[in-house]
Amino acid sequence: MHLNLSADEVLKTTRSVRKRLDFEKPVEREIVEECLEIALQAPTGSNSQGWHWIIVEDAAKKKALADIYRKNWDMYASMPGRQYGSGDTRGERMDLVRDSAGYLADNFEKAPLLMIPCIDGRLDNLPSFASAGAWGSLLPAVWSFMLALRERGMGSAWTTIHLMNEGEKEAADLLGIPYDKVTQGGLFPIAYTIGT
Numbered sequence: 001m002h003l004n005l006s007a008d009e010v011l012k013t014t015r016s017v018r019k020r021l022d023f024e025k026p027v028e029r030e031i032v033e034e035c036l037e038i039a040l041q042a043p044t045g046s047n048s049q050g051w052h053w054i055i056v057e058d059a060a061k062k063k064a065l066a067d068i069y070r071k072n073w074d075m076y077a078s079m080p081g082r083q084y085g086s087g088d089t090r091g092e093r094m095d096l097v098r099d100s101a102g103y104l105a106d107n108f109e110k111a112p113l114l115m116i117p118c119i120d121g122r123l124d125n126l127p128s129f130a131s132a133g134a135w136g137s138l139l140p141a142v143w144s145f146m147l148a149l150r151e152r153g154m155g156s157a158w159t160t161i162h163l164m165n166e167g168e169k170e171a172a173d174l175l176g177i178p179y180d181k182v183t184q185g186g187l188f189p190i191a192y193t194i195g196t
Contacts, residue, residue: 001153003196014147017155018100021191023110027154029055032113032190035148042141045133050120051141052182054175057113064174065162066108069187072164073105104157104189111189115156116171117142123183138185146188155193162187 036053044050056062077098084091108114119138123131146156162171163184171187172179 003151003153005151014150016157017193018104018157020194021111021155021189022194023107023191025192027112027190027192031152035145035152038148039141039145042144044137048137051138052118054116054118054177055113056175061174062109062114065114065171065187068167068170069108069159069162070105072161072167076161076164077102108189111191113190115188115190117185118177118182119185120182122180142185149190153192153196154190156188156190158186158188160186
């Protein structure tokens with residue numbers, strides 16, 4: 001299903017979707033692969049294309065990833081939130097965002113698919129120009145992926161909570177990602193959206 005949105009419409013309406021993910025409707029893997037093909041058109045530094053895309057369908061692995069996410073979410077949610085100045089509308093929306101993020105944490109494994117984008121190398125201690133180049137080679141492709149999902153009536157949420165503490169290593173061990181050679185860029189639930 002294509003929504004036939006203009007480029008401007010897709011760019012203006014793609015959001016992190018948490019509460020409107022349809023956990024009941026199956027997602028066809030071939031449509032996700034089509035979205036990945038679009039994502040792979042994004043620019044990369046030196047045309048290195050050192051990205052990897054892990055799609056998780058297995059219920060037990062989704063549950064294990066959700067458990068890692070929830071453990072870190074509980075810690076993150078207990079931290080003081082970002083403070084905004086008086087009259088800043090972002091501050092007024094923080095309770096809604098936190099509620100939405102908590103809902104996703106409680107239901108993460110219900111998403112039909114999960115996706116982890118990865119980039120070659122460990123970026124932890126690289127000089128800033130090198131880490132900027134590596135992230136700049138992954139993040140445009142991930143955003144293109146989310147835009148392609150939107151055009152097909154699907155959505156996702158850009159999350160990084162599972163990477164906290166030992167979460168990235170735990171996810172790597174679970175999925176067979178070589179932790180010492182690859183950096184994960186997030187954890188994305190993939191589902192059709194309700195009310196698209």
